[in-house]
Ligand SMILES: Nc1nc2c(ncn2[C@@H]2O[C@H](COP(=O)(O)OP(=O)(O)OP(=O)(O)O)[C@@H](O)[C@H]2O)c(=O)[nH]1
């Protein structure tokens with residue numbers, strides 16, 4: 485983290501060429517840095533720009549020479565993203581121009597912003613709580629439509645809105661108990677009300693924690709593995725589903741060794757489709773490693789598409805293996821190469837062909853239903869990061885201890901301590917009381933310039 489008196493600068497747009505490139509500035513020297521970097525066509529100094537008013541002008545290098553022209557705005561603290569004096573300059577999206585403008589900003593007294601520093605300042609200046617700051621990062625990272633809308637709700641403050649009333653209620657209870665401990669003659673010993681408030685908080689936190697599983701699915705997506713015996717047509721199916729000639733296909737059994745992956749968006753959720761090595765007693769070290777990897781992949785997959793070569797009869801051992809997987813996760817069994825089959829009626833599993841395309845829509849439907857099941861209730865999901873869940877679980881443990889403390893008539897001090905610890909966890913989630921080292925980790929994961 486930089487000291488608040490530093491003025492920070494960063495290129496905010498992604499590296500590479502584009503229509504527009506943006507440089508951001510924030511901190512007490514923003515106005516003077518802008519005066520050196522940008523001359524408005526109207527001749528107006530930065531101080532006269534007016535908050536958020538776009539001005540057209542020349543953008544200058546560190547020698548004060550114009551190198552580009554474009555728009556810029558300035559906004560006086562506290563009315564800005566960071567809550568500090570703040571500016572953005574929009575130049576042409578050429579990395580050489582952007583580097584020159586950044587160099588010019590540094591030459592004029594700004595320093596390079598570490599990752600996430602703009603949002604960190606916004607958080608420190610009370611523009612948003614920590615969960616909303618994390619929502620900003622999620623918005624940038626979201627890889628599917630559903631993840632994006634959950635990230636938006638986090639950034640909007642939905643988690644904050646749930647947590648604040650819980651913290652406030654617990655703070656009041658904590659204060660009352662402290663009062664009762666210190667002035668036991670004056671303050672009514674209202675243990676029933678305290679217990680009720682703790683029980684309510686437990687219920688509300690449990691309700692919030694129900695979002696953890698679907699949050700993980702939204703962030704990580706679903707893993708679907710294609711499995712089967714060698715030559716069953718796994719790689720052909722994989723290529724047909726992703727509509728790309730990605731995996732090698734040959735008539736040699738044991739072609740695929742490494743697990744091959746591709747990302748698809750299905751029903752607004754990110755699905756990682758994995759092609760695996762054919763399962764059999766391997767003929768050699770490399771294939772054995774491939775088979776080992778395939779089994780690991782099946783274990784971690786959320787669902788499996790099991791391919792059986794339609795031109796061959798599945799063995800009893802294979803049928804047993806399929807049943808084993810079906811007992812633990814959704815498995816779609818496919819009879820492949822249906823274009824080669826004369827008697828299609830004899831199959832009791834879904835027929836598919838990577839050649840004719842038969843059955844592929846059913847496979848896509850399977851992916852869709854699996855994704856939709858995983859997203860059950862997603863419309864209102866509160867996106868929980870692992871950090872949030874861990875802290876909420878810790879708070880829950882403390883509150884449960886306090887609750888049973890009240891029930892058993894234990895010392896009030898102990899109950900108060902437990903409530904105090906639960907409050908610390910809740911405050912760590914929202915950033916009211918989060919150690920700097922944790923903030924360093926959270927904001928260190930942001931992009932530079934955000
Ligand atoms: N006619 C026809 N041939 C297919 C079809 N799918 C796969 N094949 C053929 O079957 C052979 C094996 O296909 P792959 O897709 O490589 O099978 P695999 O299961 O990935 O095989 P391994 O990676 O060796 O385990 C190739 O010669 C393919 O062209 C299909 O739907 N119809």
Ligand SMILES: [Mg+2]
Nearest residue numbers: 718719739740
């Ligand atoms: Mg293959």
